[in-house]
Amino acid sequence: MKADETLDCFGLLCPMPIVKTAEKIKAMRVGQVLEVDATDVGIKSDMPAWCKATGQEYLGIEEKAAEYKVYVKKVRQ
Amino acid sequence: MEKFNIVVFSGDMDKVLAAFILATTAASMNMEVNMFFTFWGLNVLRKKKFTSGKNILQKLMNWLNKSGASRLPLSKFNMLGAGPAMMKIMMKQAKVPSIEEFLQLAKGLGIKMVACTTTFSFMGFTEKDFIDGLDSFAGAATFLQLVREGKISYFI
Helix, strand or coil: CCCCEEEEECCCCCCHHHHHHHHHHHCCCCCCEEEEEECCCCHHHHHHHHHHHHCCEEEEEEEECCEEEEEEECCCC | CCEEEEEECCCCHHHHHHHHHHHHHHHHCCCEEEEEECHHHHHHCECCCCCCCCCHHHHHHHHHCCCCHHHCCCCCCCHHHHHHHHHHHHHHHCCCCCHHHHHHHHHHCCCEEEEEHHHHHHCCCCHHHECCCCCEEECHHHHHHHHHHCCEEEEC
């Protein structure tokens, strides 16, 4: 999947990937896609939950050898 | 905006860590977050000082009751401070922010920090005993009103 911005959260544990995602998304424009690279397995359920809470669009996850690429589209301010 | 409120009664490092994890996550989920520090929890917001207080009992208690976010004990395996020292190293290795770092992070996220006036008074604290950036000093009614308006409220 193609993303406009990438956020490196390798090695970070909960809640940091979510806190950093929220901060990053704030600085992006509506319509842009963010790729979050993480190793904390919690991201698999935390990112959809975060998207549900904030109204952003969860596009999906790519999983490879305990590394996760999660895609979020900013759909609202 | 939905409100997330949490009473931080405990001054134990592990419990305060849990409180900050929930609070910073709630703020990241676009919630308005209020942290109400009371009793031992106030130690998180106290400056590192030898002691404080107005009379001998308060001074003795505030010497025993170590101040400062960097000096919180663990609720288990404290072992005269060896436990927290080990835990701090383990947290650093795992890139988990320390309590002081969480405090800064929370401030940056606009989380409101409220200190309990009752504990403040009977422990003999003054405003100078506390770190800068505290939002307010208030009592139970203030917190309960936040709880009434709130979506989620916790006590730790």
